[in-house]
Amino acid sequence: MTTSVEMGFMRLTRREVARTWLGVALGLVWLVGCRPQPAVEEGGEAAQATVGEDLLLASTRLTLPPPGVGPADLPNPESDGAQYLRQYCTACHALPSPGSFSATGWPVYLRRMWRRMDALDPKYNVPVPTSAERVVLTRYLLDNALEVSRADLPPGQGRDLFRAECSRCHELPDPAQHSAQDWPVVVIRMREHSAQMLRRSPTQFEVQEIILYLERASRLGS
Template structure:
């Protein structure tokens, strides 16, 4: 069976503390790209710049992998895409709407907004840490939630008999470490190898230990069985 390396736990408290440390430095930095100028990509670049001014910026960079750019979001000119790029990059890289199912996105947005409002489980400390973070208005929260739900992941039926096979178990264990289990019919057999290779790079990114070289790891996931499983249950290629 291929080696499966679990994704490290997200240290949200540490990340939020890092954000608090980054904010004062960012406020004093006149070289930071101006917010609201240059489109959605400018907002992401501004966030990266602000992180770079903090001694804890590397911690913020480890919450999510840099997997998608604003221009690559579904319906990139929509209000939902604009709000995703505006608010989500304050604390981590831009999330892909396909990370979660529509059902899960609602609770996730509620939790993220709650933190941005300084109402996390650290009381006054959370409020102080979120002082420089902008939280969306109620109307924007509704728009953002609808957008993420509309483009959320189509999950494979957990009761699908194929998941009881050895390749199905490997697929389930590997992919649910980061997101909902995608329905193989989301892509064609020809498309899946490229998708899996991209996910493999994301997993390697998650499992990379930064800092002391003696602590760094290079985990390996053998994906050939996963690719064959997905191709076997993939969507028919209508272009043929």
């Protein structure tokens, strides 16, 4: 009895072994034939997604508010406008400075931001301001916006360079809005923004030339 059971068991095992080998062989054929293909495809897709996302992120950084603006750097930090800026405008990127754009420039960018907040899937939990809060926030940004240069820019060496380099991210600033002593700090900060925003940086020589122009132009303008 036991032998037959054992024999049966052995036979079964042998059959199973045969089946297993067939299975392994088929499995190998399947592995060689099909498996590597999806693996390559998956890898390819993953690599593509990474390169694509990398490029998307890099190109987005060209227009992202750079880090470095703290809540205390905001004009009238205790005002409702400053509070709303901190509350609603830091979900996706660094705190944007009201000086990023002129009063005529801001509305265009704000429209884009409202559209993002309104349309984004609620699962992202982005806080959305009310209409009344949007009015206060807009007024705050316009009141503290970048001061744009008049058409009659004071003449002087470096004027063309200033015009070209300092209108890449925002409108051309008014040289009169800072003193000769303050301009170097601002220009150096702008150069840092170029690096943070993955932009082409002006050379040391160009930075010097722009600073010299602004120092002279700020005295002429005031």
